[in-house]
Structure formats: structure tokens, C-alpha cells
Amino acid sequence: MHRPATFAGRQERDRELLRELFRLRSATEHLHDVPSVLATHPLYERERTALRRTQTEVLARFVYVTILSSDELTAFFADDAWLDQLWAMRDDEAGKFWGPTIDLHTIPAPPLHLDNP
Secondary structure (H helix, E strand, C coil): CHHHHHHHCCCHHHHHHHHHHHHHHHHHHCCCCHHHHHHCCCHHHHHHHHHHHHHHHHHHHHHHHHHHCCHHHHHHHCCHHHHHHHHHCCHHHHHHHHCCCCCHHHCCCCCCECCEC
16 A cells, blocks of 8 residues: 555554555446445444545545645646656655645544435
8 A cells, every 4th residue: 555655644554544445446446336235234334434435535635635736746746757756765755755644544434324325
């Protein structure tokens, strides 16, 4: 979880959360019908998944707003050669460039609508 750790923290608990977000993204990418799958799972798992979906949206918004709010970052992220350099950096180096990360652990869980998991 090297790349997303640049934006969302570099501690082990951050990396575990990012791995979980990646697994959910992979399930969606592979065209699994997430609501149908979740309907067969216990309520606590649906609540956790709802939280992870919210955290994913918050992370994406944070990254886009940060990049698009800076002419310098916008130019860097538009350059594929520069992106290759960024992703080749160690976590601490990338972190110095990016700056503060977002703490996804502070995002509150959304209300769960049982008719729409």
C-alpha cells in the first residue's frame, strides 16, 4: 500500500485500512454486485463496508482537492515521467513532497439503510 500511504498515513493501522479499501475496490472493479453480496452478510459487516465506502470517497476528495488547489501539484500530477519518480520514492520522501495526510480513522460511519446495504 505504498502509493495510497502517501495520502492517508504510513502507520500499520493506516496500511491495513488501505488494504481493506483496495479489496473493496477490487470487488467492485471485477463487477461483483456489492449490495447483493452484502445482503447476505451480518449487519456489522455491512456497517463496516458502509464506513469503508465513505472513507474511500473522503480520500478521493482529499487527493483531488489537494492537487487541484495547487498549480504546482496540478502540473506535477499531469506529468507521467514525474509520477514515475514520485512512486519510486520511499514513503518518507513522498510524504515530504505531499505534506500532511488525511486521517481516515476519524471519519464517522454513515447511517446504514437496511433496505440499501
